[in-house]
Amino acid sequence: MPAKNPVKLTVSDFIHNRVVIEELESLKKTFDPAASGGKPLIVSDVLDAEGHQYVNLVQKGGGVFGIALVGYTYILEEMGIRFLRLAGTSAGAINTALMTVIKNKSDKKSAEVLQAICDLDFFSLVDGHPAARTLIKNFITRKNYIDKAKNKLLVVLAAFALLIAGDVVLVGLSSKYPALYVWTGICFILSGFLSLVLGIGISYVIDLFKRLKNSGYGINPGDVFYDWIKRLLLENQVATVSDLNRKAAICPALQLRVPNQSGLEELKGDVTFIASELVTQNKIQFPAMCSLFRTDVDTLSPAGFIRASMSIPLFFESYMINDIPADDIRIKDAWKKFFGITQPPSTARFVDGGILSNFPISIFFNANVTVPRLPSFGIDLDDSKPADKQENAFSWSLTGYFGRMFNTIRNYYDKDFLLKNEVYQRGVGKVDLSSDQYNWLNFFLSDKDKIDMFVLGAKAACEFLRTFDWDTYKNDRTDLQIQLKK
Amino acid sequence: MEPVIANAWCWLCFSAALLLLTAFIMLRQARHFYLLDVVVRKFSIIDLQFPASSKEIPELIKGIYALPAPQRSRTLSALRGQLWVDFLFMPALYGSIFLLCIQVADKMTPAGEIFFECLAWLQLIAWLFDAMENGYLLNKIKPDVTPSTPEVHKAYQQMVFAKWILLLTGIVCALSALLFFWVSGKYETRSLHYLLILVGEGIVFVIAEVIAGRRKVPEDAAPVV
Numbered sequence: 031m032p033a034k035n036p037v038k039l040t041v042s043d044f045i046h047n048r049v050v051i052e053e054l055e056s057l058k059k060t061f062d063p064a065a066s067g068g069k070p071l072i073v074s075d076v077l078d079a080e081g082h083q084y085v086n087l088v089q090k091g092g093g094v095f096g097i098a099l100v101g102y103t104y105i106l107e108e109m110g111i112r113f114l115r116l117a118g119t120s121a122g123a124i125n126t127a128l129m130t131v132i133k134n135k136s137d138k139k140s141a142e143v144l145q146a147i148c149d150l151d152f153f154s155l156v157d158g159h160p161a162a163r164t165l166i167k168n169f170i171t172r173k174n175y176i177d178k179a180k181n182k183l184l185v186v187l188a189a190f191a192l193l194i195a196g197d198v199v200l201v202g203l204s205s206k207y208p209a210l211y212v213w214t215g216i217c218f219i220l221s222g223f224l225s226l227v228l229g230i231g232i233s234y235v236i237d238l239f240k241r242l243k244n245s246g247y248g249i250n251p252g253d254v255f256y257d258w259i260k261r262l263l264l265e266n267q268v269a270t271v272s273d274l275n276r277k278a279a280i281c282p283a284l285q286l287r288v289p290n291q292s293g294l295e296e297l298k299g300d301v302t303f304i305a306s307e308l309v310t311q312n313k314i315q316f317p318a319m320c321s322l323f324r325t326d327v328d329t330l331s332p333a334g335f336i337r338a339s340m341s342i343p344l345f346f347e348s349y350m351i352n353d354i355p356a357d358d359i360r361i362k363d364a365w366k367k368f369f370g371i372t373q374p375p376s377t378a379r380f381v382d383g384g385i386l387s388n389f390p391i392s393i394f395f396n397a398n399v400t401v402p403r404l405p406s407f408g409i410d411l412d413d414s415k416p417a418d419k420q421e422n423a424f425s426w427s428l429t430g431y432f433g434r435m436f437n438t439i440r441n442y443y444d445k446d447f448l449l450k451n452e453v454y455q456r457g458v459g460k461v462d463l464s465s466d467q468y469n470w471l472n473f474f475l476s477d478k479d480k481i482d483m484f485v486l487g488a489k490a491a492c493e494f495l496r497t498f499d500w501d502t503y504k505n506d507r508t509d510l511q512i513q514l515k516k
Numbered sequence: 517m518e519p520v521i522a523n524a525w526c527w528l529c530f531s532a533a534l535l536l537l538t539a540f541i542m543l544r545q546a547r548h549f550y551l552l553d554v555v556v557r558k559f560s561i562i563d564l565q566f567p568a569s570s571k572e573i574p575e576l577i578k579g580i581y582a583l584p585a586p587q588r589s590r591t592l593s594a595l596r597g598q599l600w601v602d603f604l605f606m607p608a609l610y611g612s613i614f615l616l617c618i619q620v621a622d623k624m625t626p627a628g629e630i631f632f633e634c635l636a637w638l639q640l641i642a643w644l645f646d647a648m649e650n651g652y653l654l655n656k657i658k659p660d661v662t663p664s665t666p667e668v669h670k671a672y673q674q675m676v677f678a679k680w681i682l683l684l685t686g687i688v689c690a691l692s693a694l695l696f697f698w699v700s701g702k703y704e705t706r707s708l709h710y711l712l713i714l715v716g717e718g719i720v721f722v723i724a725e726v727i728a729g730r731r732k733v734p735e736d737a738a739p740v741v
Binding site: 079153156159160197204205213214215218219221222223225232237241244245246350352377440 | 555557558559563568569584624628646672684689691692693695696699700701
């Protein structure tokens, strides 16, 4: 029988998906001035010589939902939109990093990002202990896994109790009925075996918890991810922080569609990854805040910033920066400047930036520009399940209660900005991932799920572009700036 | 049928004493097991026996070499020392299980006798696997350690699993059967004397452990790096 060769996912599977092609064609027709009823797509006043329109882009974190981000950016690129400043958290940081380092700002990058996704075995990112990997896999992919595991444990405990009772009863009976002698022996041996199984099970759980503690409360080391992203950065000639900054800043010659009092000055590209630092309890923006950790920033690894940003607590080990020269005056000055801290720590410990700012659109707020030259676009990943949206305040499980509490805390920082600066919300497109089919921690995605998520991202981008009105956005943001200056 | 070993109980007392003595030494050595993997962490010999992947043993050993020099040499000598002491621990452990199984076989029905004698002799295979495992690990302890090929890693894993299955099956079956004999009163009174000796050895071991555990050795503390 010939060996089965699994068909490998290709870039074409994503971009030549029927829905994506139809959506894109329809969108292009909508924005084709030559077509009947068509109008030009205008989303920004900043253009390059080839007519690409430039926007700032922030991408939300959301585990494997990051594939939807690629679907979204693919459509934007196909519609001639390019990205000047990029920011992201967690999965958003990964796409942000790849879109920063691949080729040049005026080029399309989605195909290369998709190739990286096709080449990656997502499950390899779950690089913890095999038992933990199996547990995570079952927990995420099997429905009611905890209930089933609980039932199995009850069966084992009941069997153990029965065997012990059997031992006692058979010992008593075998003195009267010698024929039971052999069965009593067997019952004792079985009890011994079950005791052993339970003992090993308990020791194993204790060992796993010990490992969890020793690894800084992270199930997976995250080394596979680090190596993967580092390799991709190196393949795109980004080895140091300076390389990253240079690559993010390089722009083609830009021009304005309409005159703007701010001109083109200070209009340059950059990149930001958000991470949460637990020792000093701060939000860190990489690479802008690298001076907090090293006097020579090039001794830090840019791959580490993305690794830090995606360190989902408990799921991945924290990312550490050790040996911070805390007594160096330059380091002290940096901590004082950014956080008012006079005694810097010697080690910084990072977890996912999403616990503080999963959608860091606020970093694009610029008080110095009255009339915006380009919009800040955002890609929001909405994975709230119907149960999460219910306004019922009572029927919650314990996990539901803690989940809502955690979500309230982690989302409010960004939500507060959007509530106070409502106009920024108009640049945000939402990808609906609320279906039960998806789980943001499901690193065991089928190829179909990956394509489906990409399609959802693409559809969300099409819907967003159809409704986005640059003139209204610009006017409202100008009004906001004027109000703030009063 | 002639017993395989005359006065197995007496031999068991000797082998258990050696087992506890070597275990005591190995536990002392295990107190110095540290590695540097971002931060200084403790590890145990079990981490080397059940690596999550072929990379884990080299990563762990590299973590030891990444420690500051004094801590590194302490950990390396403790780890190598434990693996060498383990060669003394092995005959005591597998010998004890062998003797237990032989004792039980002696009191069994013909089928049970064959089963327990097989189980006793299988301990020699477990011993061989354990010795090979130690040789493999001793060979791995070097600064430029590389991951084994998937085949070698798989063979190592299977060897470790086989060893544990054989020795645990031996212990569980023998102890369960002995418990049954004692509970049902089918034992010779003189075996109780040996049982008392074994319990006494166990108590001495626990007391020694408690006393040694109370002694704070400065180098036990994880170094600050």
